Amino acid sequence: xxxxxxxxxxxxxxxxxxxxxxxxxxxxxxxxxxxxxxxxxxxxxxxxxxxxxxxxxxxxxxxxxxxxxxxxxxxxxxxxxxxxxxxxxxxxxxxxxxxxxxxxxxxxxxxxxxxxxxxxxxxxxxxxxxxxxxxxxxxxxxxxxxxxxxxxxxxxxxxxxxxxxxxxxxxxxxxxxxxxxxxxxxxxxxxxxxxxxxxxxxxxxxxxxxxxxxxxxxxxxxxxxxxxxxxxxxxxxxxxxxxxxxxxxxxxxxxxxxxxxxxxxxxxxxxxxxxxxxxxxxxxxxxxxxxxxxxxxxxxxxxxxxxxxxxxxx
Amino acid sequence: xxxxxxxxxxxxxxxxxxxxxxxxxxxxxxxxxxxxxxxxxxxxxxxxxxxxxxxxxxxxxxxxxxxxxxxxxxxxxxxxxxxxxxxxxxxxxxxxxxxxxxxxxxxxxxxxxxxxxxxxxxxxxxxxxxxxxxxxxxxxxxxxxxxxxxxxxxxxxxxxxxxxxxxxxxxxxxxxxxxxxxxxxxxxxxxxxxxxxxxxxxxxxxxxxxxxxxxxxxxxxxxxxxxxxxxxxxxxxxxxxxxxxxxxxxxxxxxxxxxxxxxxxxxxxxxxxxxxxxxxxxxxxxxxxxxxxxxxxxxxxxxxxxxxxxxxxxxxxxxxxxxxxxxxxxxxxxxxxxxxxxxxxxxxxxxxxxxxxxxxxxxxxxxxxxxxxxxxxxxxxxxxxxxxxxxxxxx
Amino acid sequence: xxxxxxxxxxxxxxxxxxxxxxxxxxxxxxxxxxxxxxxxxxxxxxxxxxxxxxxxxxxxxxxxxxxxxxxxxxxxxxxxxxxxxxxxxxxxxxxxxxxxxxxxxxxxxxxxxxxxxxxxxxxxxxxxxxxxxxxxxxxxxxxxxxxxxxxxxxxxxxxxxxxxxxxxxxxxxxxxxxxxxxxxxxxxxxxxxxxxxxxxxxxxxxxxxxxxxxxxxxxxxxxxxxxxxxxxxxxxxxxxxxxxxxxxxxxxxxxxxxxxxxxxxxxxxxxxxxxxxxxxxxxxxxx
Numbered sequence: 003x004x005x006x007x008x009x010x011x012x013x014x015x016x017x018x019x020x021x022x023x024x025x026x027x028x029x030x031x032x033x034x035x036x037x038x039x040x041x042x043x044x045x046x047x048x049x050x051x052x053x054x055x056x057x058x059x060x061x062x063x064x065x066x067x068x069x070x071x072x073x074x075x076x077x078x079x080x081x082x083x084x085x086x087x088x089x090x091x092x093x094x095x096x097x098x099x100x101x102x103x104x105x106x107x108x109x110x111x112x113x114x115x116x117x118x119x120x121x122x123x124x125x126x127x128x129x130x131x132x133x134x135x136x137x138x139x140x141x142x143x144x145x146x147x148x149x150x151x152x153x154x155x156x157x158x159x160x161x162x163x164x165x166x167x168x169x170x171x172x173x174x175x176x177x178x179x180x181x182x183x184x185x186x187x188x189x190x191x192x193x194x195x196x197x198x199x200x201x202x203x204x205x206x207x208x209x210x211x212x213x214x215x216x217x218x219x220x221x222x223x224x225x226x227x228x229x230x231x232x233x234x235x236x237x238x239x240x241x242x243x244x245x246x247x248x249x250x251x252x253x254x255x256x257x258x259x260x261x262x263x264x265x266x267x268x269x270x271x272x273x274x275x276x277x278x279x280x281x282x283x284x285x286x287x288x289x290x291x292x293x294x295x296x297x298x299x300x301x302x303x304x305x306x307x308x309x310x311x312x313x314x315x316x
Numbered sequence: 317x318x319x320x321x322x323x324x325x326x327x328x329x330x331x332x333x334x335x336x337x338x339x340x341x342x343x344x345x346x347x348x349x350x351x352x353x354x355x356x357x358x359x360x361x362x363x364x365x366x367x368x369x370x371x372x373x374x375x376x377x378x379x380x381x382x383x384x385x386x387x388x389x390x391x392x393x394x395x396x397x398x399x400x401x402x403x404x405x406x407x408x409x410x411x412x413x414x415x416x417x418x419x420x421x422x423x424x425x426x427x428x429x430x431x432x433x434x435x436x437x438x439x440x441x442x443x444x445x446x447x448x449x450x451x452x453x454x455x456x457x458x459x460x461x462x463x464x465x466x467x468x469x470x471x472x473x474x475x476x477x478x479x480x481x482x483x484x485x486x487x488x489x490x491x492x493x494x495x496x497x498x499x500x501x502x503x504x505x506x507x508x509x510x511x512x513x514x515x516x517x518x519x520x521x522x523x524x525x526x527x528x529x530x531x532x533x534x535x536x537x538x539x540x541x542x543x544x545x546x547x548x549x550x551x552x553x554x555x556x557x558x559x560x561x562x563x564x565x566x567x568x569x570x571x572x573x574x575x576x577x578x579x580x581x582x583x584x585x586x587x588x589x590x591x592x593x594x595x596x597x598x599x600x601x602x603x604x605x606x607x608x609x610x611x612x613x614x615x616x617x618x619x620x621x622x623x624x625x626x627x628x629x630x631x632x633x634x635x636x637x638x639x640x641x642x643x644x645x646x647x648x649x650x651x652x653x654x655x656x657x658x659x660x661x662x663x664x665x666x667x668x669x670x671x672x673x674x675x676x677x678x679x680x681x682x683x684x685x686x687x688x689x690x691x692x693x694x695x696x697x698x699x700x701x702x703x704x705x706x707x708x709x710x711x
Numbered sequence: 712x713x714x715x716x717x718x719x720x721x722x723x724x725x726x727x728x729x730x731x732x733x734x735x736x737x738x739x740x741x742x743x744x745x746x747x748x749x750x751x752x753x754x755x756x757x758x759x760x761x762x763x764x765x766x767x768x769x770x771x772x773x774x775x776x777x778x779x780x781x782x783x784x785x786x787x788x789x790x791x792x793x794x795x796x797x798x799x800x801x802x803x804x805x806x807x808x809x810x811x812x813x814x815x816x817x818x819x820x821x822x823x824x825x826x827x828x829x830x831x832x833x834x835x836x837x838x839x840x841x842x843x844x845x846x847x848x849x850x851x852x853x854x855x856x857x858x859x860x861x862x863x864x865x866x867x868x869x870x871x872x873x874x875x876x877x878x879x880x881x882x883x884x885x886x887x888x889x890x891x892x893x894x895x896x897x898x899x900x901x902x903x904x905x906x907x908x909x910x911x912x913x914x915x916x917x918x919x920x921x922x923x924x925x926x927x928x929x930x931x932x933x934x935x936x937x938x939x940x941x942x943x944x945x946x947x948x949x950x951x952x953x954x955x956x957x958x959x960x961x962x963x964x965x966x967x968x969x970x971x972x973x974x975x976x977x978x979x980x981x982x983x984x985x986x987x988x989x990x991x992x993x994x995x996x997x998x
Contacts, residue, residue, distance in 0.1 A: 023404070023407045023408035024408070026400055026403050026404075027400065027404075030400065051801075098985075099985070101988075102984070102985075102988040103988075104944070105739075105939070105940045105944055106940060106984050106988045106989070106990075108936075108940065109936065109937055109940035109941065109980060109984055110981065110984050110985070112933065112936070112937070112977075112980075113937075113977040113978075113980045113981040113984070114977075114981070116933075116976075116977040117974055117977045117978060117981070120515070120973040120974055120977070121974075123486065123487070123516075123973065124486075124973065131487070131488060132393065132420075132421060132487045132488050133420055133421050133424055133444075133488050134395045134421045134424060134425060136424055136425075151403075151407075151429075151432055151433070152407070222396065226396055226399055226400075226425075227428070228395050228396060228399060228425045230393075230394060230395035230396055230421055230425070231393075231421075232393075232394050232395075232396065232397075233396070236933060237929075240809065243805070244805075244806055244809055247802045247803070247805065247806045248806065251802065272353070272388075272389045272391075273388065273404075278353075278817060278821065279353060279389070280353055280354075280813045280814075280816055280817040280820075281813070281814055281817035281818065281821075283810070283813055284809075284810040284811065284812070284813025284814035284815075284816075284817060285810065285814055286810070287806055287807065287809060287810025287813070288792065288807050288810035288811060288814065290806075291796070291799075291803050291806045291807040291810065292792065292795060292796075292807065353817075353820070354926060355825075355924070355925075355926035355930065356825075357820060357825035357925075358824075358825045358826060361824075361825065486972075486973060512969050513969070513970075513972075514965075514969070514972060515972050515973040518965075518972070519724075519920060519921055519931070519934075520720070520724045520920055520962065522717075522720040522724075522962065523717055523720060523721075523962045523963070523964075523965035523966035523969075524965060524966075524969060524972075526716060526717055526720070526966055527966055527969060543827065543922075543924065544827060544921075544922040544924065544930075547827055547829075547922055548920075548922065551919065555839070555848045556848070559839065559846065573826075574827075576829065577826075577827050577829040577922075578829075579829070579831065
């Protein structure tokens with residue numbers, strides 16, 4: 003069913019043409035998808051449970067923001083800069099903590115993210131403190147496409163970056179390196195036994211995941227022209243974790259489904275009832291976990307099986 | 317594909333005026349952005365109360381033009397979300413006015429947006445000095461922190477307080493409070509022994525206040541965001557510093573709505589603020605009465621309530637004078653000359669800065685009829701924002 | 712001498728963390744359930760105590776009754792929503808409990824409003840006690856005493872009693888335990904309820920330090936997770952030491968170096984975890 007692969011991308015394009023006033027929400031969704039995809043690499047495949055992935059998102063956002071303010075407003079240059087720098091940051095922190103496992107590792111990721119957030123709060127000269135980083139002015143993309151108020155350029159730009167990273171992830175996961183990550187997740191001991199340099203693989207995966215998250219953060223900074231402390235917060239780390247699990251880890255499009263559903267439901271619920279949307283979202287999450295194994299992406303499995311069953315029956 | 321903003325807007329307006337019924341096209345929509353959920357939900361609730369009391373007293377239409385209020389949750393100090401919410405209100409809901417806005421980062425985040433969209437935006441709270449400079453479409457009806465922090469510093473220096481320690485929460489408004497209190501206090505001859513900054517996430521304030529005890533000042537000035545930190549600060553002061561004779565000075569921390577959480581420990585605390593719940597004027601009395609009638613006898617008006625109430629007042633005046641589809645520049649031109657009476661006292665907008673000029677009251681916590689309340693003992697009439705004076709038009 | 716006071720402050724803060732977090736050590740550590748809703752149970756305990764105290768029930772009794780009620784709620788939750796998740800893995804548990812937290816926060820906001828609910832301590836605890844060099848808040852001494860009592864009780868229960876032995880057996884090897892006639896399901900429900908009751912108790916008596924408002928469940932969740940993580944999963948003594956260490960180091964640090972205050976807590980956590988990744992105290996085979 004190769005054609006099915008085109009579906010999410012066609013849907014994304016359809017949104018571009020159809021959803022006039024909603025494009026900025028759409029861009030938000032795309033950025034969250036990219037972020038969740040990065041988490042899937044680290045958590046879903048490599049088994050690194052992290053409560054602090056927002057550290058990379060925010061790091062990339064502030065990097066891109068500062069690049070635009072102090073160096074040049076070109077979006078692609080800023081994106082490359084932020085991605086590379088965040089990747090290095092990921093490698094460094096990964097090297098520091100990835101010899102630990104389980105809850106200890108989780109707490110360490112949280113500690114690092116929290117320290118970074120505190121630093122950002124203090125370093126006004128770099129981040130604007132709790133007022134946020136302002137004065138980001140973006141030059142037109144590729145010299146031609148201006149970032150307009152309605153968000154057309156922003157949406158297509160984000161979609162392209164997402165597609166590029168998706169292709170990279172796809173290749174990486176199918177490579178021997180990527181397969182070894184799954185092995186490490188399932189049994190580090192076994193991988194050690196066959197001579198895999200486990201720690202090095204984990205650090206590499208963590209670094210790649212950080213770079214991807216940094217790209218997402220950079221997109222956020224460039225498309226909203228603003229970076230706030232919330233890009234580093236625990237709440238964002240928790241949100242992307244929830245979004246990924248919701249959609250289903252280690253699923254080709256789990257991140258897509260989860261991030262879309264979470265962001266859209268949260269927005270719709272908050273709009274319909276600004277006072278009670280938490281109740282709706284919470285109940286939805288609980289219901290999905292209790293009644294749907296494997297996250298939302300497994301709905302696709304169920305549908306596929308039902309269709310196949312019907313065809314076979316005919 | 318790459319249409320300009322104005323063409324799109326023109327098309328949208330044309331479409332809406334053709335498709336909509338005459339009455340619908342005439343409605344004035346106000347988009348109120350505030351936290352309605354999460355830890356800051358109190359702001360949204362109080363804005364809503366102030367708005368609803370106003371509309372009960374003055375109706376939901378002006379000269380036959382219906383006024384519709386749209387509430388949107390920005391969840392707290394979240395500039396990205398604020399920007400998104402503002403965009404939706406402007407582009408999708410096509411409001412004529414924006415209102416609300418509690419937090420400075422949110423106001424700053426939407427500044428260039430409202431300038432590009434030419435959207436008159438009435439700030440119901442966000443209190444840092446620089447905000448109204450960031451866009452010519454901001455009008456502020458609330459307060460600025462320097463405006464209320466300086467008076468308490470002045471008063472303390474004149475009333476027997478020679479040394480002070482400041483302990484503020486580690487965020488923008490905290491620094492503003494620290495700066496302007498200290499400046500005024502030092503100008504009056506006082507000495508600041510130490511300036512402590514405490515992380516926003518602090519749950520236990522005792523180590524910081526032990527330091528204050530060690531410094532032995534005459535008084536302690538605090539500044540915190542509402543909620544658990546502020547209550548924690550005052551309780552810690554009461555249990556450790558009050559017995560040692562160290563007075564407490566603050567601004568918004570002793571608002572009447574929070575006094576029951578602190579208890580009798582708050583008695584005697586002196587603060588400076590622009591709204592005292594017990595201030596004696598007919599508008600305030602009517603506000604209390606209507607609030608009780610609509611929301612129960614436990615409802616207490618707070619700064620958010622009054623500021624939203626006055627925000628609506630400003631918008632109603634603009635609609636009354638200029639109609640439902642006035643040009644944004646005309647609205648701003650009208651609003652910058654506003655002057656009217658508020659439940660807090662008299663207030664006006666400074667035409668140069670588009671910021672509020674109002675009384676600042678010095679008040680003390682006392683017990684009346686078994687309840688803890690703030691009672692004014694001095695009024696500083698029509699104070700402008702000192703920040704603007706210290707920083708002449710730099711942008 | 713100010714430093715003695717600071718030490719007492721740190722210890723009392725640590726005790727509150729311990730009392731609330733020890734329940735999480737039980738659920739997350741012993742039962743291996745990722746329970747992000749732990750803070751919510753503590754919060755509910757606090758709110759219930761507020762209602763009881765307003766109705767005239769004496770403070771300590773109210774806290775105990777609230778704890779019991781939260782225990783019942785915990786048992787109900789275990790049967791209804793946690794049990795199906797044991798086999799579904801940690802991620803599913805994380806997601807479900809996260810949703811549960813949202814639901815609880817929203818419900819409490821709707822019932823009680825977003826304001827802080829004060830839980831005043833009784834008169835004899837509210838004052839100051841002379842500890843030799845200067846008056847010190849009695850409430851904090853009370854917290855220290857309670858924490859020690861609780862630690863002693865738990866040590867006796869888990870290490871010393873038959874229940875404790877059964878519990879450790881059931882967690883280590885459920886099938887074997889069942890084969891030996893231990894009712895593992897009932898044990899799980901009981902233990903989960905106990906963990907929640909402890910949280911509820913902590914929420915009630917700690918309300919002066921950690922004020923009760925609907926966002927409590929998320930605001931302090933990280934603190935509780937850290938105590939359990941640093942102490943070592945399922946290690947009671949570890950979480951006792953971790954809570955005290957974090958409380959004292961954080962408090963003393965803030966007193967001595969307020970400029971570094973923001974970095975202290977997580978800086979200490981980072982150092983402690985890198986130094987002792989397997990938990991502060993060596994874990995006994997079963998605990």
